[in-house]
Amino acid sequence: MAVILAIESSCDEMSVAILKDGKDLLSNVVASQIDIHKQYGGVVPEIASRKHVECVSTVLKEALNKANIDIHDIDAIAVTKGPGLVGSLHVGMQEAKTLAIALKKPLIGVHHIAGHIYANQIENEIHYPCLALVVSGGHTELVYMKSEFNFKVIGSTFDDAIGETYDKVGRVLHLPYPGGPVLDKMAHEGKHTYKLPVPLDDGSYNFSFSGLKSAVINLNHKYEQRGEQINMNDLACSFQDVAVESLSSKALKAAHDLHVKEIIVAGGVSANKGLREKMANSDIPVIFPPMKYCTDNAAMIASAASVMYKYKKFAPLNLSVKPSYDLEQESVGN
Numbered sequence: 001m002a003v004i005l006a007i008e009s010s011c012d013e014m015s016v017a018i019l020k021d022g023k024d025l026l027s028n029v030v031a032s033q034i035d036i037h038k039q040y041g042g043v044v045p046e047i048a049s050r051k052h053v054e055c056v057s058t059v060l061k062e063a064l065n066k067a068n069i070d071i072h073d074i075d076a077i078a079v080t081k082g083p084g085l086v087g088s089l090h091v092g093m094q095e096a097k098t099l100a101i102a103l104k105k106p107l108i109g110v111h112h113i114a115g116h117i118y119a120n121q122i123e124n125e126i127h128y129p130c131l132a133l134v135v136s137g138g139h140t141e142l143v144y145m146k147s148e149f150n151f152k153v154i155g156s157t158f159d160d161a162i163g164e165t166y167d168k169v170g171r172v173l174h175l176p177y178p179g180g181p182v183l184d185k186m187a188h189e190g191k192h193t194y195k196l197p198v199p200l201d202d203g204s205y206n207f208s209f210s211g212l213k214s215a216v217i218n219l220n221h222k223y224e225q226r227g228e229q230i231n232m233n234d235l236a237c238s239f240q241d242v243a244v245e246s247l248s249s250k251a252l253k254a255a256h257d258l259h260v261k262e263i264i265v266a267g268g269v270s271a272n273k274g275l276r277e278k279m280a281n282s283d284i285p286v287i288f289p290p291m292k293y294c295t296d297n298a299a300m301i302a303s304a305a306s307v308m309y310k311y312k313k314f315a316p317l318n319l320s321v322k323p324s325y326d327l328e329q330e331s332v333g334n
């Protein structure tokens with residue numbers, strides 16, 4: 001197959017990975033800015049892109065050193081082209097184009113969500129037809145894949161993405177950013193005591209989390225007004241149970257309706273222990289990526305790019321970054 005060098009810089013992580021033949025991960029260096037953005041309670045785009053500029057060369061050098069590979073042995077340069085923060089994406093894109101031109105190698109522009117989906121292929125095989133449950137900071141979608149690299153979005157969120165919901169609830173409860181992993185941990189120390197509304201219980205494949213988010217915020221506010229202390233772990237548990245039930249029940253319904261072989265979970269929220277436990281005993285196999293490939297990293301971009309390399313899905317050197325790209329348009333076949 002090929003040796004792919006991939007760059008991911010769509011949000012607050014700068015990452016470079018080198019993947020040989022789709023499976024042999026030679027390096028995957030991730031420089032996270034969480035500690036910087038924590039003090040603002042969320043990602044500040046201008047700071048994220050400036051920090052990317054500062055560290056991109058160091059991360060690249062480290063990835064090459066760890067892989068112990070001659071840069072000329074790389075067959076293609078892959079990069080996240082979107083969706084994401086435009087300023088952040090630009091830094092990775094410029095680096096990738098420079099390398100592609102200097103090394104005279106093809107450029108591969110990868111859709112960030114295709115990357116999350118193919119995080120499931122770094123250590124395992126994907127069996128088609130399958131259903132991808134995409135749960136990240138910016139996306140909540142059900143994607144039907146009848147064959148390799150073929151995407152049909154059959155449902156998505158009407159408002160907040162699930163990761164965004166976790167982070168917004170976390171912010172209102174004065175938890176450190178990002179709220180997702182913190183609430184997940186708290187949920188495991190609490191009980192499901194508070195009654196919260198079931199989101200969009202309409203038999204469709206779509207999601208809605210803004211009502212659940214508001215209900216959690218309002219309940220906490222009510223306790224504050226009464227001068228009472230709400231049990232934070234119980235609130236986290238009640239919230240997580242309802243959120244995870246919505247994700248898993250809709251994914252399972254779609255998987256049955258479409259007769260898929262398996263459900264693959266993708267995106268940062270695939271690290272969620274509640275979701276993993278809930279879906280563990282489903283009557284359809286449910287595959288989660290290894291924890292280290294759940295949140296943003298370049299190994300997943302390299303994994304998707306390895307498939308694109310096979311189909312010669314190369315990009316022109318005037319490829320631009322975009323805050324949103326249509327996943328279905330990335331499909332191979334019809």
Ligand code: KG4
Binds near residue numbers: 166181
């Ligand atoms: O996929 P990702 O790294 O970035 C995007 O592409 O958006 O996802 C980040 C999101 C954040 O919202 C973060 O709070 C959430 O993933 N997250 C979690 C957990 N770990 C990360 N949410 C719930 N439980 C977790 N354990």
Ligand code: ZN
Binds near residue numbers: 112136137267295
């Ligand atoms: Zn992501």
